[in-house]
Amino acid sequence: MPPKQVDRRIQPKQKRAKATREHILDTAATLFGERGIDNTSTNAIAARAGISIGTLYRYFPERSSLVDELLDRLIAEVERAFTQRAFGMQSTGAPSSRDDYIAVCAEILDVFAEVLVAESDLIRALVGSVRFHSSGIPEFEPRLRMVVKLIVIQFVGPGDDHTREMMSWVLVNTGFTAVLRASADDVSDDDRAAAIAMTARMMGTWLHDERQDSLP
Template identity: 40%
Template sequence: MAETPAVRRKKPSQERARETRERILDSAAQLFAEFGIAETSTNLIAAHAHMSIGSLYRYFDDKAAIVEILRGRLLTELEECFTEAVLGSLGLPLRESVAGSLRVIMRALTERQRLVRALAAEATVAGIGFGGLERRLLLLTRAYLLQQLGPRPDDELDTRAFVMVNAGLAASLRIALQPPPGLDPDRLIDETANMFADWLSAGA
């Protein structure tokens, strides 16, 4: 069926709206990373995106709405990276699979370090929004432990998954945002993985 003139006009308009929205988000991410969220106003974001403040408010109610979208995208990217790492490590030795998953998270955080730092500036790990990510990683880690260790009581699987996810996220976040001077990040990840592997092997 042939498109009507109205449909042909609507598509470019929708595409322009998406491009404008992405330009606002890109500008906000750059400014948050450079100056921090508290020091970045919507006026500054609009100027950086080369638009009026009125145009910005047609897409976002306030700065908090922009922050939430950027946080959500970050957490989705981290979840996708972790999921791919875990699924790709099935069948590998325990130390190697754990180290690979931790390294993927650490590198993903390092690549987005400035934005992660801005989101974390006035918050705990939970305050960054990792609570939602944590719940999804717990399910994935629980399934991984079931595959590695075999059937176990639910409370044991839940406890081990909780410890691994929270300790792993905390270690990866610490290494990515503030690596200890003089220490090799990859070695830190390997030592963390060794600790997890020994702990899991002891309970196998």
């Protein structure tokens, strides 16, 4: 078993230090989105942030630490928004018609789109760098799968746990991939909306049919 990696990123407790750390991250996010990660040095980030390179290294000892942190922050934001919306959907009760199921899936995809479209430049840079770093977009799926699984159980009904687990996996990955591609800069707003609506229709129809099959 390989040795466990130690997270060397400083987690400051003082308000000023936290603000400095967030400023570095915000600056890195802007530059990564503008230039790409491979074309952005830590010296360039420090210069744009108006700090010394030594100060940057106090918080992030290498560029990959910035990439990992930005990925974590992005995933946490999607997770927060999704969880909030998911609990709202749960309180409305289970859908009944195919259109209801499609509407639920559209809600899920809207959560993804709200974050991904707003951060499209950074997303493009981060996705291109995932293969070079230990953490990344793959962490998105296990962190959201349990929330989606609760929705699946509520809307489709109880059943074989492995089947519900796989359904949740498919929903998260299919939905995220579709919205990720639709969030690209070269996709128009109309095409993005059409792609998301079509994905919601496919996912909703599938969930509805699964529900009908599970009824006695």
